[in-house]
Amino acid sequence: xxxxxxxxxxxxxxxxxxxxxxxxxxxxxxxxxxxxxxxxxxxxxxxxxxxxxxxxxxxxxxxxxxxxxxxxxxxxxxxxxxxxxxxxxxxxxxxxxxxxxxxxxxxxxxxxxxxxxxxxxxxxxxxxxxxxxxxxxxxxxxxxxxxxxxxxxxxxxxxxxxxxxxxxxxxxxxxxxxxxxxxxxxxxxxxxxxxxxxxxxxxxxxxxxxxxxxxxxxxxxxxxxxxxxxxxxxxxxxxxxxxxxxxxxxxxxxxxxxxxxxxxxxxxxxx
Numbered sequence: 001x002x003x004x005x006x007x008x009x010x011x012x013x014x015x016x017x018x019x020x021x022x023x024x025x026x027x028x029x030x031x032x033x034x035x036x037x038x039x040x041x042x043x044x045x046x047x048x049x050x051x052x053x054x055x056x057x058x059x060x061x062x063x064x065x066x067x068x069x070x071x072x073x074x075x076x077x078x079x080x081x082x083x084x085x086x087x088x089x090x091x092x093x094x095x096x097x098x099x100x101x102x103x104x105x106x107x108x109x110x111x112x113x114x115x116x117x118x119x120x121x122x123x124x125x126x127x128x129x130x131x132x133x134x135x136x137x138x139x140x141x142x143x144x145x146x147x148x149x150x151x152x153x154x155x156x157x158x159x160x161x162x163x164x165x166x167x168x169x170x171x172x173x174x175x176x177x178x179x180x181x182x183x184x185x186x187x188x189x190x191x192x193x194x195x196x197x198x199x200x201x202x203x204x205x206x207x208x209x210x211x212x213x214x215x216x217x218x219x220x221x222x223x224x225x226x227x228x229x230x231x232x233x234x235x236x237x238x239x240x241x242x243x244x245x246x247x248x249x250x251x252x253x254x255x256x257x258x259x260x261x262x263x264x265x266x267x268x269x270x271x
């Protein structure tokens with residue numbers, strides 16, 4: 001019945017050190033010969049490549065930026081950007097915030113731009129094992145206006161009171177255009193309202209696996225941006241540390257991501 005596996009990465013597949021544990025690698029190597037194993041993440045593609053290499057699935061498609069960018073073999077299957085006009089207003093708000101300013105990371109495909117290598121940039125660099133390009137937000141906006149480009153994802157990071165203000169501004173002005181995800185009080189992940197992990201899955205299935213339906217899919221997740229995906233597939237599985245909203249739509253719950261929840265579930269399922 002099940003023909004494909006989709007899994008979120010952070011808070012779901014990775015272990016306590018934000019890396020693949022030996023047990024997870026062992027189980028995934030067994031499973032990936034039975035059916036395709038696809039990573040579905042808010043990360044950019046090259047932040048997932050080292051994980052694909054560890055699992056020997058480097059040739060599999062990737063669903064990046066919460067579904068905004070879907071690729072296979074470096075060919076773009078689907079791409080949806082946040083308009084540069086929205087980015088422009090966010091950057092202007094931040095420029096006028098003074099000491100209340102936040103960190104803004106701007107992403108397009110495999111390009112990641114930061115104002116400077118501050119605490120937040122360094123933290124993301126350690127987590128994702130990729131290095132951003134230092135270019136001011138204003139410079140990026142000017143460049144993208146000339147190139148007619150937007151962002152596949154925006155990440156805002158900072159102290160909670162400052163992030164709260166930015167969230168309120170974005171929600172008040174652009175709630176009809178963008179998704180706002182808060183995985184932590186100090187983070188906002190922004191994507192186009194036109195996309196989700198589920199739209200990314202649908203685009204990828206139609207292009208790469210036309211014989212596979214959603215009911216044939218297993219999916220693992222933990223956070224708000226996983227709810228639609230978990231609820232739509234044939235077997236949606238939440239890790240123990242998942243948000244209540246994810247658990248409510250899941251058909252099964254496995255152990256904590258720090259206890260190899262995904263790998264343990266698959267080991268039991270395919271024993």
